[in-house]
Amino acid sequence: MEWIPPTGDYLKFNVDGSVIGKPGPTGIGGVLRDASDSNTTELWAVKKAAELCLSNVNLRGRFISIVSDSKVAVSWVNNGNFGNINCVNSVYDIRDIMSSLGGLEVVHDFRAFNSFADSLAKMRSNNCGDFVEWGDF
Incomplete structure (x- = not known):
C-alpha cells in the first residue's frame, strides 16, 4: 500500500x-x-534532532552540529526570513533549544556529504516513517 x-x-x-x-x-x-514541501520536512528533521539533543543530559555542554542538505531550512533557522509561515513556531522552537544548549548549531552541507542521513531518510520515506537510532553518550 x-x-x-x-x-x-x-x-x-x-x-x-x-x-x-x-x-x-x-x-x-x-x-x-x-503534500510536497521538502524544506519543511528538513526543518522538522532539524527540530527532531535538536529535541533529541536537548533530551539527553549527557550532551549538555558538548558542541553539536546538526547538518542539513537544505540551504533553505538552515537559512530559516539561522536568519530572519522564515519563508514558509507554517514553520515559524518550529523555527522558534529550534532557536530556543539552540540557546538552551549553547553549543548547538545548524549548518548546511551538500547532500554528498550528508549521504548516510539522506539514505536513511529515503529508506524510511519508502516505509512511511522516520527512523531514529539513539544511543548513550
Missing part, C-alpha cells in the same frame, strides 16, 4: 507503536508531513 499525501494546507502525522513480546520492549514512531 502506498502513502497518500495530504491535500492543500493539511498535514498528515503518521504514528505507530510496536511491542516485541508481551511484556517486552516497546517503541513508537511518527512522521509529520505535508
Whole structure:
C-alpha cells in the first residue's frame, strides 16, 4: 500500500507503536508531513534532532552540529526570513533549544556529504516513517 499525501494546507502525522513480546520492549514512531514541501520536512528533521539533543543530559555542554542538505531550512533557522509561515513556531522552537544548549548549531552541507542521513531518510520515506537510532553518550 502506498502513502497518500495530504491535500492543500493539511498535514498528515503518521504514528505507530510496536511491542516485541508481551511484556517486552516497546517503541513508537511518527512522521509529520505535508503534500510536497521538502524544506519543511528538513526543518522538522532539524527540530527532531535538536529535541533529541536537548533530551539527553549527557550532551549538555558538548558542541553539536546538526547538518542539513537544505540551504533553505538552515537559512530559516539561522536568519530572519522564515519563508514558509507554517514553520515559524518550529523555527522558534529550534532557536530556543539552540540557546538552551549553547553549543548547538545548524549548518548546511551538500547532500554528498550528508549521504548516510539522506539514505536513511529515503529508506524510511519508502516505509512511511522516520527512523531514529539513539544511543548513550
